[in-house]
Amino acid sequence: MKLASFNVENLFMRARALNGSGFSAEGREILKAQADVNAILGKDKYTPADKRRILELLDTLGLKKSDESKYAILRQNRGHLVKRPRGGPVEVVADGRDDWIGWVDLTLEQVDENATRNTARVIQAINADVLGVVEAESRPALVRFCKDVMPAVSGTPYDHIMLIDGNDDRGIDVGLMTKKKFNIVSIASHVDDEDEDGVIFSRDCAQYEIETADGNKLIVLANHFKSKGFGSPPVSDAKRKRQAERTATIYRQLRREHEFIAIVGDFNDTPDSDPLAPLFNQTGLKDISELQGFDDGGRPGTFKNGTASNKIDYILLSPDLFAKATAGGIFRMGVWGGKNGTLFPHFPEITKEAEAASDHAAIWAELDI
Template identity: 55%
Template sequence: MKLAVYNVENLFDRAKAMNLDSWEEGRPVLEKFAELNGLLGEIDYTQSDKNRMVELMHDLGLAKSDTGPFVILRRNRGGLLRRPTTGGIVIDANGRADWVGSLELRDAPVNEHAMRNTARVIMDLEADVLGVVEAESRPVLSAFNTEILPALGGQPFRHVMLIDGNDERGIDVGLMSRKGYPIGTLRSHVDDCLPNGQPVFSRDCAQFEVTTPSGARLLVLVNHLKSKGYGGTAASNAKRKAQAERIAEIYKTLTDNGAQHIAIIGDLNDTPASAPLKPLLSDTDLQDIFTHPAFDNGGWPGTYDLCNEINKIDYLLLSPDLFDRVQAGGLCRKGMWPGSRPRRWEPYAEVGRKADAASDHAAIWAEIDI
């Protein structure tokens, strides 16, 4: 069986603020969006809250309209605000119960070349079971599977599953598998909470049970942990550590109940020696495929951007029984921008510029005798 994981960075549409030339351009928009969304969700609005809402709405381009360059304010019922003819914004609502609606990020189509290169990576992986990170929704993932893969000569997966997570930007985690590898029991952890009542997982720790042709039961937990680039460093690290701790707890529960074949895969957004990932990488018996003698890193230690050591943020972690069954492993970087001076790897011919790259992430795979 070939198991793989790939951060596709959206398939058809992506939030416009995440589609800019650099993360630093989009980051302020995403941070202001999150702050305004948080304030709008408060039960009671103080005058200070209202003043800050007005500031954020101006910054997000909502001063004259409910549609800004990157966000949309949907007002279905109730009176949230007025825009007097004399100018400005007046918040009339005194709390979330006074109006019905939502604040949403605007989407923009993904570059067509990037989309097709994403399909090429998935085709070249030839995975039997593929964990997918940053897919918009199950209908989108299914459409990509049945429309784009065959259009390029690829074979669609038999099973496609994705459970909506906690992220409002449409970046969820899912699983695709071939005929003979049916997806059985699913479990979501979107409702797992921290002591303060906030969700543990920024997206989800989606748990899929897959049966192999030999009858073996494989448990695959697909993850996408808190990013370093969004929010303060201390808060991001604390969130990621809490997520790693919770995954370790879930893993222990599974092994205590007799599960032997467990894979924890995805974009963990931190390096192997980082403190936030220690509860998962050091305090469990999970083993990183990168450490297996049969694994080939292609000459570079990382999985993201230019794949330096500090860019090792994607993982395929295996329980001891699975790790012992590994026959080969490696990465597919053909869909990534290789740099230019000099090129670090040979990409697809269609990756003529950075914008055409399928993703900033490499896909990771492992051949496992199970």
């Protein structure tokens, strides 16, 4: 059987702040402002300092003069957060969470249709029996993608599709798709897992039990750790380390009853990093890239240009499962490589960066189970 992981970077709708060439400083600022303002808006009482900060963040988001801007939407569903008097300054009129109902959303826009079809081409080409999907919007979006887009590129839709909404309200969740005879037997979500610092996972550490075509049980933990994209590095590093520690604990608990366990997804850090040390140094898990003959095309990374510093997508295997691995590799045909797209081959249908399937390559493993 073939197991794969692919960060599809949303299939249909995507926050406008995330679009464009690469991930811009402006995009990072917008995402951080949206997260920060919603954190303040959730407070029971707004202090004068809170109100000043709310106005600063609304200004960053372009929401001081209107409830809608290029990048964000202020939803005032009941009551009012702000008033905008003619000829006067904008003011926060709510004194706390109980005075109004609403929040700040990010403005979405449709992903390029060619890019969506190229995503389908990647999935068709790797032809995985079990596919971990990162940055998917919802289960209905994955179902629609399989039903409508896969056949458009002569691909075969997946038979079983599952996704549980996680903790990120931007529609970047983790899910799983499997072929016929690879039944999803059980699902467990870890969205509510907490430690002394609060909720652990930025999205989820979704836990799937799969019965393979040969009757074996495979446990897949699909994950998407905290990004380095915004927030000061110590904060994001600490969050990823908490996530790695909790995932390692879940893995050790599962090992008491299961031989074959895989942890897949986008960990947003390199194997030698301190945040990922709990997974790489304290569990005995094996990276599929350690397999003799692993085909990385001469580039160890999975993100953008494929340098070692961009090795952030993984398939980690329990020792018993790694012993069953027969092949593995990185599939880059959906990625636009370098400024001019010339660093490595890609699909001929990708004629510019905006048409790339993703900034992430897919990673795969053949397993004799």
